[in-house]
Amino acid sequence: xxxxxxxxxxxxxxxxxxxxxxxxxxxxxxxxxxxxxxxxxxxxxxxxxxxxxxxxxxxxxxxxxxxxxxxxxxxxxxxxxxxxxxxxxxxxxxxxxxxxxxxxxxxxxxxxxxxxxxxxxxxxxxxxxxxxxxxxxxxxxxxxxxxxxxxxxxxxxxxxxxxxxxxxxxxxxxxxxxxxxxxxxxxxxxxxxxxxxxxxxxxxxxxxxxxxxxxxxxxxxxxxxxxxxxxxxxxxxxxxxxxxxxxxxxxxxxxxxxxxxxxxxxxxxxxxxxxxxxxxxxxxxxxxxxxxxxxxxxxxxxxxxxxxxxx
Amino acid sequence: xxxxxxxxxxxxxxxxxxxxxxxxxxxxxxxxxxxxxxxxxxxxxxxxxxxxxxxxxxxxxxxxxxxxxxxxxxxxxxxxxxxxxxxxxxxxxxxxxxxxxxxxxxxxxxxxxxxxxxxxxxxxxxxxxxxxxxxxxxxxxxxxxxxxxxxxxxxxxxxxxxxxxxxxxxxxxxxxxxxxxxxxxxxxxxxxxxxxxxxxxxxxxxxxxxxxxxxxxxxxxxxxxxxxxxxxxxxxxxxxxxxxxxxxxxxxxxxxxxxxxxxxxxxxxxxxxxxxxxxxxxxxxxxxxxxxxxxxxxx
Numbered sequence: 001x002x003x004x005x006x007x008x009x010x011x012x013x014x015x016x017x018x019x020x021x022x023x024x025x026x027x028x029x030x031x032x033x034x035x036x037x038x039x040x041x042x043x044x045x046x047x048x049x050x051x052x053x054x055x056x057x058x059x060x061x062x063x064x065x066x067x068x069x070x071x072x073x074x075x076x077x078x079x080x081x082x083x084x085x086x087x088x089x090x091x092x093x094x095x096x097x098x099x100x101x102x103x104x105x106x107x108x109x110x111x112x113x114x115x116x117x118x119x120x121x122x123x124x125x126x127x128x129x130x131x132x133x134x135x136x137x138x139x140x141x142x143x144x145x146x147x148x149x150x151x152x153x154x155x156x157x158x159x160x161x162x163x164x165x166x167x168x169x170x171x172x173x174x175x176x177x178x179x180x181x182x183x184x185x186x187x188x189x190x191x192x193x194x195x196x197x198x199x200x201x202x203x204x205x206x207x208x209x210x211x212x213x214x215x216x217x218x219x220x221x222x223x224x225x226x227x228x229x230x231x232x233x234x235x236x237x238x239x240x241x242x243x244x245x246x247x248x249x250x251x252x253x254x255x256x257x258x259x260x261x262x263x264x265x266x267x268x269x270x271x272x273x274x275x276x277x278x279x280x281x282x283x284x285x286x287x288x289x290x291x292x293x294x295x296x297x298x299x300x301x302x303x304x305x306x307x308x309x310x311x
Numbered sequence: 312x313x314x315x316x317x318x319x320x321x322x323x324x325x326x327x328x329x330x331x332x333x334x335x336x337x338x339x340x341x342x343x344x345x346x347x348x349x350x351x352x353x354x355x356x357x358x359x360x361x362x363x364x365x366x367x368x369x370x371x372x373x374x375x376x377x378x379x380x381x382x383x384x385x386x387x388x389x390x391x392x393x394x395x396x397x398x399x400x401x402x403x404x405x406x407x408x409x410x411x412x413x414x415x416x417x418x419x420x421x422x423x424x425x426x427x428x429x430x431x432x433x434x435x436x437x438x439x440x441x442x443x444x445x446x447x448x449x450x451x452x453x454x455x456x457x458x459x460x461x462x463x464x465x466x467x468x469x470x471x472x473x474x475x476x477x478x479x480x481x482x483x484x485x486x487x488x489x490x491x492x493x494x495x496x497x498x499x500x501x502x503x504x505x506x507x508x509x510x511x512x513x514x515x516x517x518x519x520x521x522x523x524x525x526x527x528x529x530x531x532x533x534x535x536x537x538x539x540x541x542x543x544x545x546x547x548x549x550x551x552x553x554x555x556x557x558x559x560x561x562x563x564x565x566x567x568x569x570x571x572x573x574x575x576x577x578x579x580x581x582x583x584x585x586x587x588x589x590x591x592x593x594x595x596x597x598x599x600x601x602x603x604x605x606x607x608x609x610x
Contacts, residue, residue, distance in 0.1 A: 067592065085600035109593075120604040122579045125597055208574040286350035307498070 005061040005261070006049065006268070007254025008042060008076065009084065009247075010034060010068035013107030013134060014220065015041040016250040017049050019059070024094055024255060028052035029247055038068035039075060039277075043270050046076070050268040059266040061257030063087075065249050074294055074301050075275050079264070080256045084249050085113060085123055091252025092216055093118045095242065100212040103231065103239070105201060105221035107134040112205050114212075124205050132200030134220045140176060140193055144186065148224075154190040155226025161191035172196055194226030198234055213237045218245040274298060282306065313441055315341040315418060316381030320370030321405065322389070324487035324514075328459040330385065333434055336451035337443050342381050344373040346493040351376050352587060358412065365495065365559035365587055366488050367401055374409060383418045384409065387433065390423040396522070396535035399564050470515035474550045478509040479605050482547050484540050484569065485557035487514040495585050496557055499594060503555075506602050511551065513543040521546050528572050537568035544572060552605045553579040560586040579604060 004027055009016040011034060019028040030048045034041045063080035064073040065087040073081035092102055093115065102113040110133050113123040126133070134148075141148035155161075162179050165171040172193075179189055215237060221227055222245045231239045242248065278293045285308070293303040317323060317330060323343070334341045344351070347369050355372025363371075377384065388406040389398045406419050418440065420433025431452065438448035474480065481503065483490055490496040490512060503510055518535075521542030525532060528541050544554060554576065558565035573580055581601045583594065 067596070083596045083600040083603070085596070086603045119607050121608070123600065123604065124582070207570075286348040288349050 001058050002056055003060040003261075004053070004057040005063070005254045005258045006046075006059055006076075006266070007063045007065070007087075007250040007252070007257060008045065008072060008078075009087065009249035009253060010038045010042060010064065010066040010072050011084075011107055011220075011249075012067055012109075014246075015045050015066075016247050017042075017045045018247050018250045018254055019049055019053055019057075020251065020254045020258070021057070022258070024251075026244070026247075026251070027054065027057065029244070029250075031246060034068075038072060039275055042072050042075060046268050046270055053268070059268060060264070061254075061261040062266050063253035063257035063260075065253040070304070071277070071294065074296060075270070075273070077266070078257070079262055080253060080260050082253060082256055085111060085120070085125070087249045087252035087256065088218065089113050089115060089120050089252065090255055091248040091250075092218070092242075094251070094255060096214065096216055096240070099214050099216050101215045103201070103215060103217045103222075104219040105133055105197070105217075105227070106219040109133060110201055110205050110219070110221075112201075112209060112211075114209060122209065124207065124209070126205055132197045132204065136172070137193065137197065137221065137224070140173070143173075143176070144180075144190070146186075146190075151190055151194065152223070152225030152227070154187045155194045155224075156191075156229060158185075158187040158191035160188050161195045161230075162188050164189075164192040164196040191226060194224065195230045197221065197227055198230040202234065211235055211237075215239050216245075217241050218248050220246060222246070282310075284310070313339060313383065314381045315339060315383045315385055315441075316377035316415070317341055317343045317385050318370055318373035318377055319344045319346065320373045320492070321366060321402070321488045322387055324491060326387070328462055329430070329434075329455045332455035332458045333438075333451050336454045337438060337441065337447060339441055339443075341385075342377065344376045347372065347495075348493065352494050356587060362561075364401065364562050365585060366486070366492070366562070367405070368587065369488075369492060369494065370405065371408075371412075374413065378413045378415055382415065384413065384415045385418045385437075386410075387419060388421050388423075390421065391425055392422070392535050393424040395533045396538065397533050398535055399562075466515050467517055470511055473509050473511050474547055476509040478507060479553075479602070479609050480509045480511060480551045481605070482511045482513060482544060482551045482554045483557060484513045484544055484554055484572075486536055486540070486565075487512075489557055489559050489585070490514065494587075495559055498591055499555075499557065499583065499598065502595065502598055503602070506598075508602065511547060513540040516543040516546060528575055529568075532568050532571070534564040534568065537564045541568055541572050544576070548576065548578065551578065552609055553581070553601065555601070556580060556582045558584055560584050579608070 004019050004021050006019050015032050015034045017030050018026050028049050030045055062076045062078040064078045065082050065084045069081050092099055104111045109126050111125045114121050138148045162184050164175045217239045222241045274297050276295050282289050282291050287307050289306045291305040294301050351372035354375045355368040358375055359368040359371045386406050386409045389402040391397050418437050421428040434452055518539050522538050524542035524545040525538040527545050556569045
């Protein structure tokens with residue numbers, strides 16, 4: 001029997017899972033939509049991965065990352081629960097040891113990670129707003145009556161991207177409506193949108209950081225060829241998009257699970273596991289904390305949300 | 312009864328020791344609003360203009376919590392500390408805002424060193440207003456000031472000593488009314504401390520020493536508290552592992568000073584902006600990854 005490790009990255013929009021072996025080779029992978037119910041998405045994901053996993057492997061470690069990492073960590077009894085920045089960096093460095101900059105644009109957040117000699121030296125994340133992320137692009141796609149997947153192709157056709165405000169989604173949207181009504185071509189507007197995502201990212205997240213190559217671009221938006229084009233144009237450097245760029249977080253956390261293995265063997269059968277959460281408001285003090293209790297097989301395993309630490 | 316109400320916000324974090332000791336010595340009863348909680352926050356948001364910063368909204372919450380529980384409200388106006396040391400316009404405006412929204416009589420004093428109005432004059436005026444004699448006030452003021460200075464010195468000493476720690480050290484560049492507020496900075500501080508990080512606070516440095524150090528970053532900033540903050544950063548630059556800029560949304564002076572310094576320092580930093588809507592999950596991701604990174608660098 002050979003050992004393998006499961007890494008799950010539960011993002012706001014999509015849920016990604018990979019199983020790797022001791023040499024970091026991907027044995028099984030899957031990418032599905034989260035659809036605002038991470039537990040159901042992960043059940044589905046793990047079932048698919050279990051079917052894809054060739055016989056002769058045993059799972060020796062599970063890691064979770066992404067915004068639902070804590071919750072899913074409890075569901076899967078993961079041995080590693082880590083934030084997505086660390087996971088992305090570890091995944092990327094494993095495949096590109098000399099990487100210096102990671103650009104990442106996801107569904108609702110975007111980040112930049114600077115690396116030197118395989119160690120993170122600085123990073124930044126978008127602060128309050130989700131402007132210039134995947135969510136922005138898909139809502140604009142809906143407005144234009146297109147599938148966001150086709151955005152890249154459209155943008156590449158344009159030689160003359162329209163100028164769209166890069167600062168704020170609300171302004172960008174009114175700019176977009178105005179330009180559309182003024183009669184600009186769809187491809188030029190889409191190209192302008194892609195460019196505004198890049199400008200927004202460099203202004204809000206990049207903020208004067210020195211972007212040195214090799215540059216790796218990841219996250220869902222990295223599948224958009226228009227955005228890649230404008231990154232390269234504005235940065236004046238080549239931007240590498242790994243084939244499995246959307247899986248990098250999952251791969252990173254699987255590697256961490258391997259490094260932190262305890263010898264315990266995991267089962268991927270979740271069907272018998274009963275898992276639910278219960279939210280309630282505590283009225284013991286004026287804070288009225290919204291608490292969440294997490295039950296696994298009808299036994300309370302954790303609860304969070306309390307300010308005072310009573311729960 | 313002459314009960315004085317002290318809102319636990321903005322000015323409180325600079326003057327609490329002086330005020331409480333002064334009133335204690337004068338035998339004047341006072342009430343301080345409790346630590347900020349959701350109820351106070353809601354009260355503040357309800358009674359604020361939407362463009363005020365979160366710290367102001369919190370202040371308004373404390374004010375409305377207190378208004379029926381005391382006779383006087385203590386609201387100073389702080390304008391400047393001379394030599395290009397202005398305060399944020401909110402520090403000037405609060406007295407006028409407060410006097411427009413509540414009916415309570417206000418105990419007010421001005422700090423405007425350019426016009427020679429200082430803390431001593433201010434507290435004397437307040438003492439007279441409360442019907443105390445000059446002799447009593449003199450004694451109380453002397454006591455309050457000494458107590459304050461001793462405590463402040465001890466705080467600074469401890470803070471500077473932490474710079475020598477072997478642990479991972481993070482400088483919190485923030486205003487005290489954000490750092491120590493229960494709904495703004497407290498969770499962040501708690502999280503960092505539970506992860507065995509040594510914290511150094513930018514407000515616990517001697518202003519005399521660090522204020523002029525800020526000139527090394529920029530000669531154009533004229534906000535006193537921001538100059539102190541970034542001066543503290545200059546002072547500790549070589550001794551810390553990272554910086555966390557913590558501000559309340561949408562702070563004007565911070566958005567100039569902090570953003571400017573971020574582009575000039577050669578240290579890992581994290582910029583956290585707190586709003587009343589923020590849950591802690593997003594904060595936690597940023598803090599956790601920041602600590603991970605500093606841990607790797609530290610080794």
